[in-house]
Amino acid sequence: MHFHIITIFPDIFSSYLSESIIGRAIKNKLIKVNFYNPRDFIKAPKNNYKPMDDKPYGGGPGMVIRAEPLLKAIEKAVNSIKSKNKKILIVNFIPSAEKFTTTFAKNISKKYTDIILICGRYEGIDARVDKILKTKKLSIGDYVLTGGEIPAMVLVDCVSRQIKGVLGNHDSLEEERVSTSEVYTRPEILKYKSKNYKVPEVLLSGNHKKIEEWRKRK
Numbered sequence: 001m002h003f004h005i006i007t008i009f010p011d012i013f014s015s016y017l018s019e020s021i022i023g024r025a026i027k028n029k030l031i032k033v034n035f036y037n038p039r040d041f042i043k044a045p046k047n048n049y050k051p052m053d054d055k056p057y058g059g060g061p062g063m064v065i066r067a068e069p070l071l072k073a074i075e076k077a078v079n080s081i082k083s084k085n086k087k088i089l090i091v092n093f094i095p096s097a098e099k100f101t102t103t104f105a106k107n108i109s110k111k112y113t114d115i116i117l118i119c120g121r122y123e124g125i126d127a128r129v130d131k132i133l134k135t136k137k138l139s140i141g142d143y144v145l146t147g148g149e150i151p152a153m154v155l156v157d158c159v160s161r162q163i164k165g166v167l168g169n170h171d172s173l174e175e176e177r178v179s180t181s182e183v184y185t186r187p188e189i190l191k192y193k194s195k196n197y198k199v200p201e202v203l204l205s206g207n208h209k210k211i212e213e214w215r216k217r218k
Helices: 012-020 018-025 069-078 102-111 129-133 147-161 208-217
Strands: 002-006 034-035 090-100 114-118 138-141 189-194 195-198
Touching: 002 069, 002 147, 012 018, 012 034, 012 147, 018 147, 034 069, 069 114, 090 129, 090 147, 102 147, 114 147, 138 147, 147 208
Parallel strands: 002 034, 002 114, 090 114, 090 138
Antiparallel strands: 189 195
16 A cells, blocks of 8 residues: 655654554565655745645635645646556545545555545635545544644544554454453552552453454453
């Protein structure tokens, strides 16, 4: 899987993509991530300032990301894909859009070879970008963030988990087994402020049927 991230703040991703499971997946060439900064497609005036945003038509607070540099950055991402069998999905993150789910992640991990992620900022991007490219609008929740970089990380993480070899063991996929957020490890008895906190006896029983039933109830 090849992710192409359109952002004016690519450095935000540095630590996240270099650590843990995602970092190893990139190192082992199971996934690939490239960045395209729309500012690079703006001709700099004498003061070298490259404005990515402008005032919204119709008035109102905030600024809107301009369409031209964004379209050029996306175009470069598309042109960089050399595969003859390329299947591209372009995603734009909008709070009011369809919710991103694990089921959606599983589907696109099988259907597409390249995913282009648009990281919006400010009041959003010029709506004509969506109309020109017919992007897939997604939301990671009913809240507003400073930009689309965090949603992009969420999608990269969730989709990458679906790719064979990224987790090492397919059984590590929580969605493929009976799972609960209530989990325990050593020691069997945890002492904290004069109180003992024990692991549920059923988890120590060795009775896999009862353990599965307990997890289902939880």
